[in-house]
Amino acid sequence: MKPADGTAIDTDVAVIGAGPAGLFAAFQLGLQELSVHVVDSLPHAGGQCAELYPDKPIYDVPGWPACSGHELTQGLLRQLEPLHVPLHLGQVVQALQALPSASAEDEAPRWWLQTDGGLDLHARAVVIAAGVGAFLPRPLAVPELQRWEGQQVFYRDPPPAAWLDRRVVVVGGTAAAVQLALRVADSGAASVTLLHRHDRFAIDAELDAQLQSAIGAGWIRLALGQPIGALADDAGQLQALEVATATDERYSLPLEVLLPRLGLHPRLGPLAHWGLALQRKHLVVDATTLQTSQPGLYAVGDITHYPGKRKLIVCAFHEATLAALAITEQLRGAPVPLEYTTTSPRLLARLGRLPTAARP
Amino acid sequence: MKPADGTAIDTDVAVIGAGPAGLFAAFQLGLQELSVHVVDSLPHAGGQCAELYPDKPIYDVPGWPACSGHELTQGLLRQLEPLHVPLHLGQVVQALQALPSASAEDEAPRWWLQTDGGLDLHARAVVIAAGVGAFLPRPLAVPELQRWEGQQVFYRDPPPAAWLDRRVVVVGGTAAAVQLALRVADSGAASVTLLHRHDRFAIDAELDAQLQSAIGAGWIRLALGQPIGALADDAGQLQALEVATATDERYSLPLEVLLPRLGLHPRLGPLAHWGLALQRKHLVVDATTLQTSQPGLYAVGDITHYPGKRKLIVCAFHEATLAALAITEQLRGAPVPLEYTTTSPRLLARLGRLPTAARP
Numbered sequence: 001m002k003p004a005d006g007t008a009i010d011t012d013v014a015v016i017g018a019g020p021a022g023l024f025a026a027f028q029l030g031l032q033e034l035s036v037h038v039v040d041s042l043p044h045a046g047g048q049c050a051e052l053y054p055d056k057p058i059y060d061v062p063g064w065p066a067c068s069g070h071e072l073t074q075g076l077l078r079q080l081e082p083l084h085v086p087l088h089l090g091q092v093v094q095a096l097q098a099l100p101s102a103s104a105e106d107e108a109p110r111w112w113l114q115t116d117g118g119l120d121l122h123a124r125a126v127v128i129a130a131g132v133g134a135f136l137p138r139p140l141a142v143p144e145l146q147r148w149e150g151q152q153v154f155y156r157d158p159p160p161a162a163w164l165d166r167r168v169v170v171v172g173g174t175a176a177a178v179q180l181a182l183r184v185a186d187s188g189a190a191s192v193t194l195l196h197r198h199d200r201f202a203i204d205a206e207l208d209a210q211l212q213s214a215i216g217a218g219w220i221r222l223a224l225g226q227p228i229g230a231l232a233d234d235a236g237q238l239q240a241l242e243v244a245t246a247t248d249e250r251y252s253l254p255l256e257v258l259l260p261r262l263g264l265h266p267r268l269g270p271l272a273h274w275g276l277a278l279q280r281k282h283l284v285v286d287a288t289t290l291q292t293s294q295p296g297l298y299a300v301g302d303i304t305h306y307p308g309k310r311k312l313i314v315c316a317f318h319e320a321t322l323a324a325l326a327i328t329e330q331l332r333g334a335p336v337p338l339e340y341t342t343t344s345p346r347l348l349a350r351l352g353r354l355p356t357a358a359r360p
Numbered sequence: 361m362k363p364a365d366g367t368a369i370d371t372d373v374a375v376i377g378a379g380p381a382g383l384f385a386a387f388q389l390g391l392q393e394l395s396v397h398v399v400d401s402l403p404h405a406g407g408q409c410a411e412l413y414p415d416k417p418i419y420d421v422p423g424w425p426a427c428s429g430h431e432l433t434q435g436l437l438r439q440l441e442p443l444h445v446p447l448h449l450g451q452v453v454q455a456l457q458a459l460p461s462a463s464a465e466d467e468a469p470r471w472w473l474q475t476d477g478g479l480d481l482h483a484r485a486v487v488i489a490a491g492v493g494a495f496l497p498r499p500l501a502v503p504e505l506q507r508w509e510g511q512q513v514f515y516r517d518p519p520p521a522a523w524l525d526r527r528v529v530v531v532g533g534t535a536a537a538v539q540l541a542l543r544v545a546d547s548g549a550a551s552v553t554l555l556h557r558h559d560r561f562a563i564d565a566e567l568d569a570q571l572q573s574a575i576g577a578g579w580i581r582l583a584l585g586q587p588i589g590a591l592a593d594d595a596g597q598l599q600a601l602e603v604a605t606a607t608d609e610r611y612s613l614p615l616e617v618l619l620p621r622l623g624l625h626p627r628l629g630p631l632a633h634w635g636l637a638l639q640r641k642h643l644v645v646d647a648t649t650l651q652t653s654q655p656g657l658y659a660v661g662d663i664t665h666y667p668g669k670r671k672l673i674v675c676a677f678h679e680a681t682l683a684a685l686a687i688t689e690q691l692r693g694a695p696v697p698l699e700y701t702t703t704s705p706r707l708l709a710r711l712g713r714l715p716t717a718a719r720p
Contacts, residue, residue, distance in 0.1 A: 024422050031420070059701035059711050060391070061423060062384050062677040063435035069702075075423035287647060288668025308648025308682060311698055317422040318678030322668060338671055341419035342429075351419050 008120035011035045013327060014113050015127045016093055019047020021301030021316035022129030023076040028324030029127075030083030031350055032336065037121055039113070041134035042264075043090040046073035048302075049313075051135050051264065062314060072313075082352040091117035092134050096126065096274040098294070109296060125327045128283060128292075128299040129320070132266040140171065140260045144230050148238045153258045163257050164188045169241060171195045171227065172261035175203045178211050180261055185219040193253060195223045195243065223253055271303075279305060289326035290319050296330070298323045368480035371395045373687060374473050375487045376453055379407020381661030381676035382489030383436040388684030389487075390443030391710055392696065397481055399473070401494035402624075403450040406433035408662075409673075411495050411624065422674060432673075442712040451477035452494050456486065456634040458654070471656060485687045488643060488652075488659040489680070492626040500531065500620045504590050508598045513618045523617045524548045529601060531555045531587065532621035535563045538571050540621055545579040553613060555583045555603065583613055631663075639665060649686035650679050656690070658683045 013029050015022045018040035029036045044050055049058075049069030057066040067075070094116050098109035113121040137155035139145075145153050154162065157180065168189045170181040173196040185192040194211075199222065201208065214220040229242035231252060240252040268281055276283060276292065282305035283292050290298045300319035302311045309315070328336050341347045348354040373389050375382045378400035389396045404410055409418075409429030417426040427435070454476050458469035473481040497515035499505075505513050514522065517540065528549045530541040533556040545552040554571075559582065561568065574580040589602035591612060600612040628641055636643060636652065642665035643652050650658045660679035662671045669675070688696050701707045708714040 020422070028420070053702050056702045057713075059439070059707070059713070060388075062380070063421060063427070063432050063439065064423065065435065065439040065441075067423070072423050075425065079419070079423065079425040081425075308686075310682065310685060312681060314681050315678050318675050321672060321674050322670065325670060326668075342413050342416045347419070353417075353419070 008112070008122045009037065010122045011037045012123065012331060013037075013125045013127060014039065014111065014121045014123035015129055016040075016096075016113070017047060017129035017131055017301070017303075018042070018045040018087055018089065019129060019131050019301065020049055020072060020076060020313050021131070021320050022047070022127070023073070023080055024317050025127045025129055025300055025320035025324055026085045027076070027080045027083065028321050029327065030080070030085050031341070031347055032324060032328040033350060034328060034331065036083075036085045037088060037123070038085060039088045039091055039093055039115055039119065039121075041090070041092045041136060045077055045087060045089065046070070047129075047131050047135075048266070049073055051266075058313070060312070060314065083350070088115065088117070088119050091115035091119055092136065092270055093274075094270055096276075098296075111296060124331055125296045125298065127290075127320075127323055127327070128271070128297070128303060129301045129316075130268075130271055130299075131302045133268040133303075134266065134270060135264040136267050137260070138262040138265045140227050140262070142227050142230055142241075145227075145238070145258070148230075148258070152238045152256060153260070155260060157259075160187050163259075165190050166256040167191045167193075167254060168257045168259060169193045169195055169223075169253060169255040170259045170261060172263070173197065173201045174261065174263055175201075175207055176263075177201075177261035178203050178207055180259060181220055182210060182214055184259070185214060189257075191221065192219065193221045193223050193255070195225065195227070195241070195253065197224070197226055198246065199224060225249075225251070288322065290323035291326060298327060368472070368482045369397065370482045371397045372483065372691060373397075373485045373487060374399065374471065374481045374483035375489055376400075376456075376473070377407060377489035377491055377661070377663075378402070378405040378447055378449065379489060379491050379661065380409055380432060380436060380673050381491070381680050382407070382487070383433070383440055384677050385487045385489055385660055385680035385684055386445045387436070387440045387443065388681050389687065390440070390445050391701070391707055392684060392688040393710060394688060394691065396443075396445045397448060397483070398445060399448045399451055399453055399475055399479065399481075401450070401452045401496060405437055405447060405449065406430070407489075407491050407495075408626070409433055411626075418673070420672070420674065443710070448475065448477070448479050451475035451479055452496065452630055453634075454630055456636075458656075469656060484691055485656045485658065487650075487680075487683055487687070488631070488657070488663060489661045489676075490628075490631055490659075491662045493628040493663075494626065494630060495624040496627050497620070498622040498625045500587050500622070502587050502590055502601075505587075505598070505618070508590075508618070512598045512616060513620070515620060517619075520547050523619075525550050526616040527551045527553075527614060528617045528619060529553045529555055529583075529613060529615040530619045530621060532623070533557065533561045534621065534623055535561075535567055536623075537561075537621035538563050538567055540619060541580055542570060542574055544619070545574060549617075551581065552579065553581045553583050553615070555585065555587070555601070555613065557584070557586055558606065559584060585609075585611070648682065650683035651686060658687060 012034040013036045015026050015038045018038050026036045026038050054070040095114045099112050111123045111126045181194045225243035225245040227241045228244045231240040233239040240254045283299040285299050285304045287306040300323050301316040325336050372394040373396045375386050375398045378398050386396045386398050414430040455474045459472050471483045471486045541554045585603035585605040587601045588604045591600040593599040600614045643659040645664045647666040660683050661676040685696050
C-alpha cells in the first residue's frame, strides 16, 4: 500500500489493531464514508480472538449462541469487505506523533504513524484498538542478547541468506520452533540445534515424526536446558549461549545464528513509548466519544478506561461505534444523523446493497 | 406462570420488553445466576425487529454481515435458551410501583409490576427495555367509542360468544382485519361488515380470493369510508358508526359489535403513567450502570437517554450488559469479577456447557 516514492499514505483514519474492536471500528468508519487503514502486529486479523482462543467458543456475542474466535473474526472481515479497507498486517507501530500544524487555521493536528514494516500513514484521526498490546515475540531472558538483534539474533524469520553455512540454534518447544528448525536444516545451514527446556514438544504426531527422522538423520541435534548467558568472541560477535539444565548443570552451546521462538505475548511496549498518558496501562477516554486527552486520538476496547468500563467484546463493539460516529462528526464538523443500515439508501449504497444510481 | 392462588411471582429481576435489548439483558442477568422474568406487549419476541422489519436485513450487527430482524431474534432466543427465562408475551404492563419496605433494614425497595394479562411480579430490580414503547392496537379516531371498550368495542379478539348472533363491523384493510372478518362470518355472527377507507386491501392473492368469495356469497358486506362518530340508543348502547366517504358523503352503519383492526403502533402510553421522570419521552439513566433516578429501576435501549447515547442495536447490547452487571452487584452487594464465557467454569456450567459436577 505504500507509494513507491516512499511518501506517507494520507487517510482520514488509522486504526491500530485488527481485533474485533478495530475491525468493527473500521466498519463503522467506512460506513460513514471515511477512508480507513488498519495496522496490526500479527500476520492475521482477529487479535486476541485469533491468537488466544481461535477454536474455543465464545457464548456472549449477541445473537450468536456460540462462535469461535476464528468464526467471529471471519464474520467481521466479511462484514468489512464491501468497504475495501486496507489491512496492514504483521507490522508493529513504532511511532505515533502529532504533526506540526501546517497553518494557524488548522484546528486539529494530523497524526503520523510509522511501523517497523516501513509503513508511513498521515491520518486526521487515530483509533487505538490495541487490546492487551501488540502480540510480540517473547524474548529470551538474557538481556545481553539484545546487542546482536538483527545481526545474529532474529525474533522474526530472516531471509535464508542469514543462516547459510552457519551454525544455527533455534530455541523453543512449539510447532513454530520445530517447523523453523526443519526449514533451516533443509535450506543450507551448516548445523541446526533445537534447544528446549525438556524433550517434550507441543506438536502433533506428524510433525513429531518429521522431527525424529531429522534427529535420526543427524540434520537436527537436540539440546536440553535454558539459556542463561551469552559469550562473545574477541571481535564482539556472539559465539555461544550459556545453558543451564534442569539439574542445574551448565554448558556452552556454540552458534553463529540464534533464532528464539518462544511464542508471542501481548506487550504494551511500543505504545508505552508513544508519549500517551496511561493509567495502569490503560488509555483514559471520554465515554461519550472515546477520545483520549489528545484531540483526534481515540481508543476503544480492552486498552481503554472510563467509569463503568467492562472488558467484554460486546462493550468494545459499542465503543467502536461511538468512536466512529464521534470521529465522523469531528472531521465533518456536523452531527451525524441517526440512520439504520436496514433503511438508509446512503448506508445501503455504501455497503453495495443498492445500485449507486439509486443513491440520493 | 402465575401461581394458582393469585399471589405474585417473586423474582430477582423483571425485564420489560422482549426486543434485542431486553432479550440480551435477560441473557446477561441469567448468566449471573439471577432469576429473570420477561414481559412484552407483543405476542412474540423481537420487539421492533420482529414487528417493523422481520424480513429486512440489518447490516451492522457485529460479526453478522447481514441478518434479518427475525434471524437476530431467533439467535437471541437460542442464546437465552439454556438459562430457562420465562417470557410473558402479549401482556401490557399496566402498573409499576415501588412496594413499601417491609422493615427499616431494607435498603432498596422491591418493585411491583402488573400486566393486563393478570401477571403480578415482585422484583428486586426492573430493567425497562421498552424501545419505542409497547406495540398497541391503533385506536379509531373517534374518542367517544372508548366508553364501550370491552363491552361492544374490542381491540383484541374477544371470545366468539361476544359476536354470536350479533351484527359485527370489522374496521381495517390488513390481512389481520380480513382474516378476522372471515372468521367472525364463519362462526355465528348475524352479519359481518368490513369497513375500510377504499376497496384495496393489503392482502395476498389467496386471501383476496377468500374475501371475494365471502362477499359473493353474502357472508361479508363491504363498506367504504372512515368512522367519524358513534351513535348510542336510549339505553346507552352503541348502535351505529357514523361514516364519511372519500367524497365526504355521510352515512350511518348499524352494529352491535365493533372490532377495529388498524394495526399496531408503538406507544409509550402505559409507561408514561408509571410515574417515572421522562425527558422528551426518554428515561434518563446513569451511563455507567443504566440505572434511572430510582434505585433498582434500570433502562436500556432506545428508551434511554445519557450523554452520547446513539439509538443503535449494538449500543443496546452494551447497555444491557452494563445494566445486568450493575444489578448483579446491587443485589449481591459485591463487585462482579471479570469472567469470560470462553474460559470461566462458572459461566460455562450456567450455560450447560460443563457438567455441573465440574463446577467449582
